[in-house]
Amino acid sequence: MRNIRLLTAIALTASIAGLSSFSAYAQQYAAVDTTNQPLSNEVCATCHGGEGQGNPVVGGPSLAGLEPWYLRKQLENFRAGIRGSQKDYIPGNEMQASVARLSDAEIDDLVNTIAGWKVIENDHTIEGDLSNGESLYANCAACHGADGEGNEALGAPGLVGRNDWYMFRQIKLFKSGYRGVHPDDTAGKLMRPSTQALKSDQDVNDVLAYINSLDR
Amino acid sequence: MKKFVSRREILGLIAKAGASGAVLQASNALGIVPDSYVDIPKIPPADPSNRPSVVVLGAGVAGLTAALELKKAGYSVVVLEAAGRAGGRNMTVRHGDLIDEVGNPQICDFDDEPHMYFNAGPARIPSSHRNVLHYCKELGVELEFFINENKETYIQDDAMLDGKPIKNREFTTNARGFMAEIMAKNFTNAELDQPFDQWEVEALMRALRRMGDLDEDMLYKGSTRGGYSHGGFLEHGHAHEAVALRDLLKTDLFSMALSQNEGETGPMLFQPVGGMDQIIKGYLRKLPDEVFYNVMVTSVMLQNDGIEVVYEHKGIKYKIEADYCFNSIPTHLMTGIDNNFSADYKEAMAYPRRGEAYKSAFQAKERFWEKDDIFGGISWTNQPIEQIWYPPHGMYKEKGIILSAYNYGGGMHFTQLTQEERIETAIRQGEKVHPNYRNLVEKGITIAWHRMNHMLGCSARWQKSRSGFTQEEERLFQTLRQPAGNRHYTIGDQITKHTAWQESAILSAHWAINDMLARKSGGAMPGQRV
Numbered sequence: 001m002r003n004i005r006l007l008t009a010i011a012l013t014a015s016i017a018g019l020s021s022f023s024a025y026a027q028q029y030a031a032v033d034t035t036n037q038p039l040s041n042e043v044c045a046t047c048h049g050g051e052g053q054g055n056p057v058v059g060g061p062s063l064a065g066l067e068p069w070y071l072r073k074q075l076e077n078f079r080a081g082i083r084g085s086q087k088d089y090i091p092g093n094e095m096q097a098s099v100a101r102l103s104d105a106e107i108d109d110l111v112n113t114i115a116g117w118k119v120i121e122n123d124h125t126i127e128g129d130l131s132n133g134e135s136l137y138a139n140c141a142a143c144h145g146a147d148g149e150g151n152e153a154l155g156a157p158g159l160v161g162r163n164d165w166y167m168f169r170q171i172k173l174f175k176s177g178y179r180g181v182h183p184d185d186t187a188g189k190l191m192r193p194s195t196q197a198l199k200s201d202q203d204v205n206d207v208l209a210y211i212n213s214l215d216r
Numbered sequence: 217m218k219k220f221v222s223r224r225e226i227l228g229l230i231a232k233a234g235a236s237g238a239v240l241q242a243s244n245a246l247g248i249v250p251d252s253y254v255d256i257p258k259i260p261p262a263d264p265s266n267r268p269s270v271v272v273l274g275a276g277v278a279g280l281t282a283a284l285e286l287k288k289a290g291y292s293v294v295v296l297e298a299a300g301r302a303g304g305r306n307m308t309v310r311h312g313d314l315i316d317e318v319g320n321p322q323i324c325d326f327d328d329e330p331h332m333y334f335n336a337g338p339a340r341i342p343s344s345h346r347n348v349l350h351y352c353k354e355l356g357v358e359l360e361f362f363i364n365e366n367k368e369t370y371i372q373d374d375a376m377l378d379g380k381p382i383k384n385r386e387f388t389t390n391a392r393g394f395m396a397e398i399m400a401k402n403f404t405n406a407e408l409d410q411p412f413d414q415w416e417v418e419a420l421m422r423a424l425r426r427m428g429d430l431d432e433d434m435l436y437k438g439s440t441r442g443g444y445s446h447g448g449f450l451e452h453g454h455a456h457e458a459v460a461l462r463d464l465l466k467t468d469l470f471s472m473a474l475s476q477n478e479g480e481t482g483p484m485l486f487q488p489v490g491g492m493d494q495i496i497k498g499y500l501r502k503l504p505d506e507v508f509y510n511v512m513v514t515s516v517m518l519q520n521d522g523i524e525v526v527y528e529h530k531g532i533k534y535k536i537e538a539d540y541c542f543n544s545i546p547t548h549l550m551t552g553i554d555n556n557f558s559a560d561y562k563e564a565m566a567y568p569r570r571g572e573a574y575k576s577a578f579q580a581k582e583r584f585w586e587k588d589d590i591f592g593g594i595s596w597t598n599q600p601i602e603q604i605w606y607p608p609h610g611m612y613k614e615k616g617i618i619l620s621a622y623n624y625g626g627g628m629h630f631t632q633l634t635q636e637e638r639i640e641t642a643i644r645q646g647e648k649v650h651p652n653y654r655n656l657v658e659k660g661i662t663i664a665w666h667r668m669n670h671m672l673g674c675s676a677r678w679q680k681s682r683s684g685f686t687q688e689e690e691r692l693f694q695t696l697r698q699p700a701g702n703r704h705y706t707i708g709d710q711i712t713k714h715t716a717w718q719e720s721a722i723l724s725a726h727w728a729i730n731d732m733l734a735r736k737s738g739g740a741m742p743g744q745r746v
Contacts, residue, residue, distance in 0.1 A: 043318060046298075046549065046669050050514030050528075055552025057566045058672055090632055094667060097319025 043098050044110075051117045054163050056125070059091050061166035065119035067150060068111050070157040073187075075099055075107050082182045089178050119161065124212045126164040126205050133210030139197050140207065143190065148214045155187030160215050164208045171195050171204050250480075250714050254346045257729040262290035271296065271525050271536050273516075274544035275507050276304025278708040278721035280499035281351070282542040283506055285729055294536060295507040296527055298670040302500060302507055304544070304708075305337035305665065305674065306718065308491030309577070315661060316669040320635055325659045326579045326617060331610035333491040334577040334617045336663040338718050339605075340364060341486040345719035347726075348495070352488065355498025362487040363608040365477035366593020372649045373467035373598040377459070381595070381649050386442035386456055387464065387473055389429070393436030394461040396428025469596050476596070487608070495718070515554035516541060518701035526554075542728055544708035544721075546570075546673055547696065557700045564696035567689070568710060571674030573665045574627030576601075576620045576642050578657035583616045584650065599645040600629045618657065620646055627674070631664040638662045675709055675716035685713075699728070702735055 044052065047060030054062030063071070077083040084096030102110070140148075143156035150158030159167065173179040180192030198204050262268055268291050272279045275297035287293045299316065301307075309315060311328035315336070326332045340362045341348050352359055367385035376382075400421060412420070424430065429439035438458035440448075447453040464470055477483065488494035500507065514533070515526040523541040527534055543550065547565040557565075585591075585606045592608030605619035620642040621630065630638050639660040646653040665674035678689055685693065693713075699705050705728035709720035 043669060045512050045514070046318065046672060049552025050512065050554055053552060053554060055549070057548040057551045058570070060552065088632060094319040
């Protein structure tokens, strides 16, 4: 990953409208000379682990193996505040603010870099009833594919090999209206009603256990 | 039968009245003075033709201590630091400094003057922390006294006195007065059954009378110790009216006010002249070529005869092989870095909670507290900002840096807010202590340790319950303290029983070095060191 110049980026953002609270502060700080500032240019790895292997302890999902189109879409959504700007959802707010100042070129750079990372096998942390999971998954298969392979045209990412604890959290976020409610989140708006078919945490665990089983 | 109250119980009663504040404050740091000792590892000098190599991860106090001691003994030492600065949570913020919070980077805009700094992490050194003081001496770090206790500061609680702040001296004078009176009354009633002779009773009564400034009838009717409402020098002084005990008891800060300056935060305390990071600068003077910055570790692998660390710097990957690794990376981040540690070791790394401490500071346009007889010390409030600290240095200069919030256990309240909300909240809450606060402060900075880049947490929290380490927690702690594969040591205050202090970080490094030496010399005893 090339340098993501935080502070140059801060100065730039000041002129971009709609970046919420940050702009006023960016403006205030833009005047500060940062020439000799020791910049921290690596942000992702702090939460997402070395080479994007993910870190459940701080809640950062693995990035290695994400489809480039999906990764790009999510970075753009975070940057635009379509994702992660919901109040009092802290990990989303952090992610949103962390990418809010990325340029298109930096997003390209990130997507290319992450595409080169070794895909690691994530541990399965969720157990559930496979047969219930399989029947619930029929609902998911329409977009995510019978084998969880994903469907770019529908904006549905592949599910195989993703962190199950992360998918659990995302399903809960969709269900509770923290994700998939922004008017411009086309794919998310499709996903949100679909998650309502999962009536309980047990249903969520069951369907994730089934998705895990597609892995092997 | 009359109730029997022994001497021990009386002492216990006094202690109880004072100590419960420590519990209420959710701080493991209050009222405790752990035994510390200076035991600098005696490392046999390395053979220059065959120098053992050590890679240290993290240039905080623990990492720098390990690096310094090993270098002095002739080891080949490299320190890898993820951030662009050394120090870890030892962080002094000045003009132009970056506060690298994930999602909320700030550049400090304080005036560029030597006394205009903010110690965002550790800010006071207890006199019992002998190892920190030892290194200050060795590294030529000039110290000055830090003022924690100052009775001229305020105590404010919305539930007490209509939310009006009261001077700490007035508060504690009244509180002690009433408590002395209550003790005197009870003692007199019970004294016939006590194992005290007449002389002892009189001695105690005299002490109680003095402690509370009681009148001849052993009643508390107010005291000039709380300050005069007017007069006192050229005219007769008029003491403040006594504040009723019932009013004082309305605040949870009651017990805190009587105990806050006991134990580890009691006198004497020190701070380095010019900022806490003078300690870090001292270490770096002795390690001019060893520390590498903006280096992200991506894997730590135990080998048969050493350890391999891979890191990335400016998009290029490097590999280091060393005999030993001393690793102060927060364990909750280490779980996201590729490694081949045992399942038990990984389980232990994932266990401690991330600390949530939050601090913020303002530049004060004038040193308004000095006009209010305040020179150093802490005001307390029941609001989430909890504390306001006045700088003990820079007296009578034009401006100063004031700590506007320090919430050690409940920092997430602020962490969740935007920068503007954090600043506005600190102003609004500070206004209840200093009425014109809004117009007196500017250029706020905030430090949410839970979100600081490369750290994502303040001090590690091992205990889920207040009652101490469970057996399971003890097992995890001991697992993580032992070296992985005899090569990898987890260090830092995170692997001590008294997290959050620099003293603990230093002792963790000493422990690891001593353990390494014992194993190297073959003198290691069977079983696990505890």
